[in-house]
Amino acid sequence: MRFSDNGYYIERYIKCDNCGVLLYEEGMKGEVAGEAKLFCSDWCQQWATARAAGIDEPRIPLPREGIHKTGG
Ligand SMILES: [Zn+2]
Secondary structure, X not given: OOEXXXXXXXXXXXXXXXXXXXXXXOOEEEEEOOEEEEEOOHHHHHHHHHHHOOOXXXXXXXXXXXXXXXXX
């Protein structure tokens, strides 16, 4: 049994479709190649979109901090 930071029981494990990070909230809805996806951040959405467009190693600039933050 797991609890989120605010103490509520997590009923569903939703993960970012790009990086696999666990999403405690709804995440960011997106669509890649006609499929509904959920992402933790705008960065992951852009990256997955680029991948779907046939780019093997997308170069999406990371935010200043050097790591993409979770959206919400
Ligand atoms: Zn992600």
